Amino acid sequence: MRIAVVGCTHAGTAAVHEIIARHPETTVDVFERRADISFLSCGIALYLEGTVARLEDMFYDSAAELEKLGPNVHVHLQHDVVTIAAKDHQLEVQNMVSGQRFMQGYDKLIMTTGSYPVVPPLQGISLPRVLMCKNYDDAVKIKESAKDAQTIAIIGGGYIGVEIAEAYSRIGRKVIFINGVHGVLSHYVDHELAELVSDELRAHGVTTFLNEVALQFDSDKQHAFIRTDKAEHVADLAVVCVGFRAMTELLEGQVVTNPDGSIHVNDYMQTSDPDIYAGGDAVAVHFNPTGRDSYAPLATNAVRQGKLAGRNVFGNVVRYMGTQSTSAMRLYDKTLACTGMTLKRAKTEGFNAASVTLTDAYRPEFMADAYPVTMVLVYDQDNRRILGAQLLSQHDVTQSANLVSVMIQNRNTIDDLAYVDMLFNPWYDKPWNYLNLLGQMAVEQADHLNA
Numbered sequence: 001m002r003i004a005v006v007g008c009t010h011a012g013t014a015a016v017h018e019i020i021a022r023h024p025e026t027t028v029d030v031f032e033r034r035a036d037i038s039f040l041s042c043g044i045a046l047y048l049e050g051t052v053a054r055l056e057d058m059f060y061d062s063a064a065e066l067e068k069l070g071p072n073v074h075v076h077l078q079h080d081v082v083t084i085a086a087k088d089h090q091l092e093v094q095n096m097v098s099g100q101r102f103m104q105g106y107d108k109l110i111m112t113t114g115s116y117p118v119v120p121p122l123q124g125i126s127l128p129r130v131l132m133c134k135n136y137d138d139a140v141k142i143k144e145s146a147k148d149a150q151t152i153a154i155i156g157g158g159y160i161g162v163e164i165a166e167a168y169s170r171i172g173r174k175v176i177f178i179n180g181v182h183g184v185l186s187h188y189v190d191h192e193l194a195e196l197v198s199d200e201l202r203a204h205g206v207t208t209f210l211n212e213v214a215l216q217f218d219s220d221k222q223h224a225f226i227r228t229d230k231a232e233h234v235a236d237l238a239v240v241c242v243g244f245r246a247m248t249e250l251l252e253g254q255v256v257t258n259p260d261g262s263i264h265v266n267d268y269m270q271t272s273d274p275d276i277y278a279g280g281d282a283v284a285v286h287f288n289p290t291g292r293d294s295y296a297p298l299a300t301n302a303v304r305q306g307k308l309a310g311r312n313v314f315g316n317v318v319r320y321m322g323t324q325s326t327s328a329m330r331l332y333d334k335t336l337a338c339t340g341m342t343l344k345r346a347k348t349e350g351f352n353a354a355s356v357t358l359t360d361a362y363r364p365e366f367m368a369d370a371y372p373v374t375m376v377l378v379y380d381q382d383n384r385r386i387l388g389a390q391l392l393s394q395h396d397v398t399q400s401a402n403l404v405s406v407m408i409q410n411r412n413t414i415d416d417l418a419y420v421d422m423l424f425n426p427w428y429d430k431p432w433n434y435l436n437l438l439g440q441m442a443v444e445q446a447d448h449l450n451a
């Protein structure tokens with residue numbers, strides 16, 4: 001069997017490992033337009049703030065290592081796949097160094113081309129003082145330009161914008177944070193936690209401009225000028241982080257895609273063309289809270305889907321479980337962790353949803369550092385199923401988000417959360433774990449006990 005893998009960051013790398021682990025005789029042709037593979041973009045903020053000293057440490061694999069997996073693994077770096085003729089099982093590939101083009105046949109194709117940062121069609125967006133934030137090259141530019149730039153404007157209040165704003169503020173830069181809607185992290189948290197996140201940014205010297213839309217960029221030798229619908233801001237540099245879009249043009253019209261361009265796959269990561277599998281940011285995930293396709297570009301989804309594509313390309317055996325898009329980020333000395341849907345999204349998706357918000361110390365107050373945890377639980381009032389949760393605390397709440405994630409996947413209810421068995425020890429929590437209490441609050445609300 002000859003398998004072509006197009007794109008080799010997380011999904012592509014995971015696919016190649018899986019193919020060779022189970023079928024070492026396979027011929028695998030990997031085409032990657034970059035000169036590297038497997039870069040962890042989460043390292044950009046860590047590198048900028050100095051937590052990670054060497055950007056090279058953010059690669060966990062290389063072309064040479066992949067080729068060592070088997071004699072028939074061929075990794076073609078700086079090779080761009082320019083067209084795909086799916087019916088003929090042919091790729092047209094350009095060697096980006098020599099400029100030469102050639103055709104490459106395949107029996108099966110794994111499409112792991114990922115995403116590109118959304119570049120809003122604004123005047124001045126391509127100016128050198130306006131940067132994007134996605135890959136290794138962006139990381140180098142961001143770090144390099146931070147040496148001279150004192151004032152940085154961040155455009156976009158998703159988790160990457162917030163992470164980068166924090167990193168710049170940690171290294172003593174003045175940060176202007178501009179977000180088109182009022183709530184920061186609007187895909188992840190409802191307004192209560194959004195307010196707390198904004199407060200946290202402001203408490204660390206970040207100037208926030210919310211509900212303000214960037215319209216145009218301009219620059220002179222030293223400055224970037226950002227005109228919004230409300231004001232003109234002057235910075236030394238602007239970093240635009242307004243989301244990601246699936247990179248799927250090569251298969252346009254050849255496989256079924258969603259209106260947002262992401263590829264639709266079945267439970268086995270197989271596209272509508274039986275010989276083409278796909279995974280990662282190029283693909284829509286099966287979002288368990290709604291049971292529908294959703295676009296959730298996360299490394300977690302990419303590695304899972306890539307591995308499954310590499311497994312199922314030999315025959316559909318392992319189903320994708322879907323996702324709750326569980327995620328977490330550090331916010332100065334706090335942790336924010338989220339899973340499933342916000343209340344706003346749940347309502348937009350047509351659920352008769354409600355939420356409760358609770359703040360409680362994670363362990364008994366007689367213990368030192370009994371940090372408060374602020375939590376939101378979103379549930380369906382019709383069947384009491386849990387739809388989402390958001391947690392913010394100085395305590396590490398990441399595993400609590402993972403627990404709620406499993407409960408959403410298992411279609412558990414607020415009643416399950418209220419009474420599910422969780423340990424007690426004063427070092428770790430109270431006789432009722434804070435998630436139990438959150439579940440109980442939702443039960444009381446659903447049963448109108450406080451009406």
Ligand SMILES: Cc1cc2nc3c(=O)[nH]c(=O)nc-3n(C[C@H](O)[C@H](O)[C@H](O)COP(=O)(O)OP(=O)(O)OC[C@H]3O[C@@H](n4cnc5c(N)ncnc54)[C@H](O)[C@@H]3O)c2cc1C
Nearest residue numbers: 007009010011033041081113114115280281297298299300
């Ligand atoms: C700043 C930042 C921080 C992040 N932090 C987190 C985090 O903390 N947790 C988390 O879960 N996720 C995080 N993510 C998201 C995560 O990085 C992505 O979900 C992940 O990179 C997707 O992997 P992928 O392999 O599907 O696609 P990509 O990483 O987009 O890689 C696709 C690859 O395909 C190549 N390619 C595309 N087209 C072609 C072609 N025609 N020919 C040849 N090669 C091609 C590209 O060069 C690229 O290398 C972060 C992203 C960013 C930008």
